[in-house]
Amino acid sequence: MALRRSTEVPTGLAPILLPGEKLVTAVHAHWGKLAEPVATTTLGFAAAIWVDSNVTKATQVLGTIFWWLFFVLLARLVWCFLDWSHNWFVATDKRLLLRYGLITHKVAMMPLLKVTDMSYVRSIPGQFLGYGKFVLESAGQDQAMREVKWVPNPDQTYRDICAEIFHIVPPPGDEDFEDLGDLGDGTGGTGPGGRTGPGGPTPPVSPIVSAVSTDYPDVHRTHNPIQDRLDSYSRPVPIQPPSRPETVYESDDIKRRRRGADTGPIWPQHED
Template identity: 40%
Template sequence: MDPGEPRDPRGEGARRSRDDDEDFRFQDPAMDDTDPGRTRAETYPDDARFTQGARRADDYEDPEQYEAPIFTEEELEGLDRSGGPRRFLPLEDEPTTLVARYLFPTERYRGEWKRHWIHLSLPLSVGAGATLLLGYLAGFLTKQGVDGMVTVAVLIWLGVISWVAWKVFDWYFDRFILTNKRVMVVNGIVTRKVAMMPLLRVTDMKYEQSALGRMLSYGTFVLESAGQDQALREVKHLPNPNELYLRVVEEMYEPQAVEARLGKDDEGDDA
């Protein structure tokens, strides 16, 4: 360089930067700028640095020479463990006939749930206890020859069993329903009761689980709306409360994410 010429303080550093960039691009096949349509493996077929691992099954004359990667069950199982992204329960496609009559055409159905079987623990316990007690009493009275009292015991037992059956049918027709507009609870056999709360009016929502509820996976949902008394405030014995809580909260705050997931699932089904 001529001593009389002014020095460019960035010239030497710029040259080093360009050299480093060239070395970096040369080491990374994805950054090959010699030909945008060709990879380094195609541009330099004799260079082992780029051709290693580039061959696929259709590159072999004999496809049997290609050995596909093999994964063990333990490796695949690790993909589904709790350490990864949380996944929701599968979304139902269509409501049952029991629920469809309560939905208007413009709202999107998200799911319906029966209460946990623990909801039947009291009537089933009463039915089992009455069967044992009244069965023993009827046998004792039969030995004593008191036929009238045996008939009374049998009638009482039939009444208890009828009450238990009523509770079981009531549990079966009881539904907690979620749409993109509201949450609803529908119950009753002869007299139907429909309680609902718009999602836009829900100001607070929580769920509670006892020790037994955590073991058996059920809980109680509590919904608050602007401090007012609501027809739908406390819903007991809902199954999988954590997953259900996440689904309701996502529907309240991230409805676009729900729509995107549903659209993705539909594309996967079509494929």
């Protein structure tokens, strides 16, 4: 089970989420984690039936022992299933969380800003069955989350988390994310109030720019490659539009000094 960019919070996760925290992904461990208990219980059941059908009066106790072993394996299977259904790997716009423990509930947490490296490993069975192991590195030495095993659909989960870490806006038309829709409410387009001057309609605003302005209010609507190279953890520097070509890092006194040194046009020199 996996959730991406959904406003619906799974049962049991609401107490560990902060007010206003957006859920990016929430997944149970891959079903392959239950493969060994299921296979062991199935083999125990087959062995109990075979022994019980071939016992004699002298070996009837042996058949009873096999049935009790099967019931122990069945109880273990139920325990593993309940533990699997209770464990969650959660990523929000602020943190990575691992909720686990059936009797004693435990929560491991790592802020996204502390993640210095995140990779995942896919073994040969994981490539066939569709699971992987995440390895997390942070700036601190004591890490509550070091390895997250049995992550289902690791490729997509990895991309979702990295997109949130680096503030990458999804492209228009991505069905897994919220549809931005038409902006005809005065924020752009040709709807009522969408004008920049007398009688002139505002050109349509790009959905990517609109999403950035909504999710990250510090980011200016006008972008260029300079801002794309800024560190993701620093405050974005507004870039002036082409109609006002000013150097980003010039202060007012430098501008006045530069303009005061202007001597006017230089006339061409003609040789005699």
